[in-house]
Amino acid sequence: MFLENRLAIVGVVMLALIFGFCFLGPQFYHTDQIHVNLGNENLSPGAGHPLGTDVNGYDVLGRLMVGGQISLEVGLAAAVLATFLGTLWGAVAGYFGGVVDTVMMRLVDALLSIPTLFLALVVVSMFPPTEAELILVIALTSWLTTSRLIRGEALSLRVRDYVQAMRVMGGSSARAVFRHIAPNAVGTIVVNATFQVADAILTVVALSYLGLGIRPPQTDWGGMLNSGLDSIYDGYWWQIFPAGIAIILVVIAINFIGDALRDSFEVRLQRR
Amino acid sequence: MIGFLIRRLLQAAVVVLLVTMITFILLRAIPGNVAVAVLGPASYRNPQVLAAFDREYGFDRPWFDQYLLWLGHLLQGNLGFSWTLDQSVSSLLGSHLPKTIWLVGVSVAIALVVAVPIGVWQAVRRNGVVDYTFTSLSFLFYAAPTFFVGTVLILVFSVKLHIFGPEGPQGGLMDDITDWRDLTLPVVTLALVTIALFSRYTRSAVMDNLTEDYVRTARAKGASGRRVLWRHVLRNSLIPIATLLGLSLPGIMSGALITESVFNYPGMGYLFFKAAEQQDYPTELGFIIVVAIAVVVGSLLADIAYAVLDPRVRYIRLWPSTWRPKTSCQPRSLPPQGSRPARPAACSCAAWRCSWRTGSRSWAWSCSR
Numbered sequence: 236m237f238l239e240n241r242l243a244i245v246g247v248v249m250l251a252l253i254f255g256f257c258f259l260g261p262q263f264y265h266t267d268q269i270h271v272n273l274g275n276e277n278l279s280p281g282a283g284h285p286l287g288t289d290v291n292g293y294d295v296l297g298r299l300m301v302g303g304q305i306s307l308e309v310g311l312a313a314a315v316l317a318t319f320l321g322t323l324w325g326a327v328a329g330y331f332g333g334v335v336d337t338v339m340m341r342l343v344d345a346l347l348s349i350p351t352l353f354l355a356l357v358v359v360s361m362f363p364p365t366e367a368e369l370i371l372v373i374a375l376t377s378w379l380t381t382s383r384l385i386r387g388e389a390l391s392l393r394v395r396d397y398v399q400a401m402r403v404m405g406g407s408s409a410r411a412v413f414r415h416i417a418p419n420a421v422g423t424i425v426v427n428a429t430f431q432v433a434d435a436i437l438t439v440v441a442l443s444y445l446g447l448g449i450r451p452p453q454t455d456w457g458g459m460l461n462s463g464l465d466s467i468y469d470g471y472w473w474q475i476f477p478a479g480i481a482i483i484l485v486v487i488a489i490n491f492i493g494d495a496l497r498d499s500f501e502v503r504l505q506r507r
Numbered sequence: 508m509i510g511f512l513i514r515r516l517l518q519a520a521v522v523v524l525l526v527t528m529i530t531f532i533l534l535r536a537i538p539g540n541v542a543v544a545v546l547g548p549a550s551y552r553n554p555q556v557l558a559a560f561d562r563e564y565g566f567d568r569p570w571f572d573q574y575l576l577w578l579g580h581l582l583q584g585n586l587g588f589s590w591t592l593d594q595s596v597s598s599l600l601g602s603h604l605p606k607t608i609w610l611v612g613v614s615v616a617i618a619l620v621v622a623v624p625i626g627v628w629q630a631v632r633r634n635g636v637v638d639y640t641f642t643s644l645s646f647l648f649y650a651a652p653t654f655f656v657g658t659v660l661i662l663v664f665s666v667k668l669h670i671f672g673p674e675g676p677q678g679g680l681m682d683d684i685t686d687w688r689d690l691t692l693p694v695v696t697l698a699l700v701t702i703a704l705f706s707r708y709t710r711s712a713v714m715d716n717l718t719e720d721y722v723r724t725a726r727a728k729g730a731s732g733r734r735v736l737w738r739h740v741l742r743n744s745l746i747p748i749a750t751l752l753g754l755s756l757p758g759i760m761s762g763a764l765i766t767e768s769v770f771n772y773p774g775m776g777y778l779f780f781k782a783a784e785q786q787d788y789p790t791e792l793g794f795i796i797v798v799a800i801a802v803v804v805g806s807l808l809a810d811i812a813y814a815v816l817d818p819r820v821r822y823i824r825l826w827p828s829t830w831r832p833k834t835s836c837q838p839r840s841l842p843p844q845g846s847r848p849a850r851p852a853a854c855s856c857a858a859w860r861c862s863w864r865t866g867s868r869s870w871a872w873s874c875s876r
Binding site for chain 1: 523806
């Protein structure tokens with residue numbers, strides 16, 4: 236089903252190529268991404284530097300690989316963590332219902348009414364982040380939509396016969412949540428997790444772009460765009476386009492995959 | 508139903524209260540001592556001064572007292588004081604919020620005007636060239652981070668072509684309205700991303716509505732395709748768009764923050780970003796509360812709009828039933844409700860109902876059993 240979708244295959248191939256580029260690329264294309272080299276700053280693309288160099292003399296192609304590693308790592312890890320947290324929260328709220336549900340979901344409403352970027356900026360400005368903390372901050376600010384979706388699923392799943400039967404046989408609530416509710420909502424979880432990855436990548440590059448993400452000499456795609464913007468009036472396009480296009484390609488690839496996954500999980504749409 | 512409205516309002520109030528609690532927790536989580544931060548590191552040598560500061564601003568009280576004190580200040584409109592900018596947060600809001608509202612308002616208005624026709628066009632020419640072109644474009648702009656779009660626009664239109672200014676208008680609100688040359692790029696940046704989102708939703712809403720029974724009915728009654736599309740389908744498709752408008756407010760605010768920092772547009776988002784950079788916590792938290800309240804109010808309005816627009820989920824009645832536009836199946840001259848005969852006391856079964864008899868032109872009680 237999933238593999239019949241041509242866009243999905245395009246997405247998977249694109250994502251595989253980008254992962255290969257970022258994580259295997261540096262093995263074949265060696266560059267110094269730690270020491271500033273003011274001798275060859277802002278070189279335009281040419282021999283030796285296929286995509287030119289940036290304001291600190293770092294090779295842009297090499298930096299694209301190293302920066303991509305952080306963007307992808309943070310995005311993936313944050314999405315996994317957020318999905319886990321959101322699933323747990325939503326499943327518990329939906330399964331128990333009543334007061335528990337109301338309290339838990341109003342908290343979600345309250346957190347949702349603060350835009351992700353604002354909340355993340357506040358936390359990041361209080362505790363300047365390392366990569367691990369960045370993952371934590373993004374996960375903690377983006378699990379909310381997942382929990383809402385899973386809660387909706389849990390509300391309908393908890394009255395199913397198999398859950399009732401399990402309860403009658405003396406199964407615990409924890410068993411219901413972990414063995415019945417969460418596994419049966421797997422379609423929603425997987426599809427949502429896919430889009431979470433895209434959103435998390437966009438959040439991390441936004442934070443880095445604003446200068447409050449990962450600290451130099453480490454960088455990610457957002458940080459590259461940020462330093463590219465400083466010299467935009469000189470027309471150094473090669474400092475802007477590679478990172479921007481990389482972000483767009485990753486997000487589009489993930490969206491293709493997510494759409495295809497949704498189509499293949501939704502039985503209603505299968506006979507189109 | 509007034510009940511729905513009251514319940515929804517109470518819910519919004521609870522959410523706002525929770526937001527203040529979250530903000531207060533964030534406020535308390537700030538590393539370091541407020542007194543030292545305000546009075547400078549040298550004040551460590553002078554514990555009496557620190558104690559006096561704590562006493563004056565209530566930092567020596569238990570945290571619950573502090574929360575109530577702070578909440579009381581909030582209710583009076585006192586959002587805090589920015590030590591970094593030496594200004595109260597509400598005065599900062601007063602000077603910067605209108606600019607953000609203007610930017611967001613203009614962008615969203617443009618986005619709606621552009622996105623809805625595009626979405627309808629796509630849905631009508633489904634799986635054709637038009638559809639694929641705009642779908643790819645919306646995918647592209649949906650995936651492109653706001654700051655990249657803004658950066659590219661600056662590079663092309665102001666650095667290369669010198670058509671528009673690279674920075675947003677720097678003056679007051681009047682400046683924003685007159686200085687379209689500088690305002691264009693920020694507005695276009697924010698609008699492009701919003702158009703991508705809205706047009707996708709319009710497309711799917713129109714496509715859903717095109718398969719509804721009423722479309723077939725209208726066509727069977729002889730309505731032209733154009734009339735069905737614009738009179739029936741579009742009006743029904745606008746209902747989910749109204750909801751979407753409320754729900755996408757947080758996202759648009761995040762977009763505004765980035766757009767403003769790309770274009771140095773001195774609105775609320777830019778000020779918030781600067782405050783985060785300079786660790787100006789009172790400004791950050793004051794703004795968070797304001798944005799959160801705006802979002803809560805936005806989604807409240809969206810819910811109410813949904814109830815008003817969609818008769819199937821009419822929770823509230825905005826006008827008394829006698830003001831309702833008369834439909835053709837109602838008798839021309841409906842007598843006032845008072846002229847209904849009293850219900851016969853003899854029968855109390857649920858099947859009894861009072862109805863209008865067109866033949867005798869009078870109200871009558873009848874039992875369907």
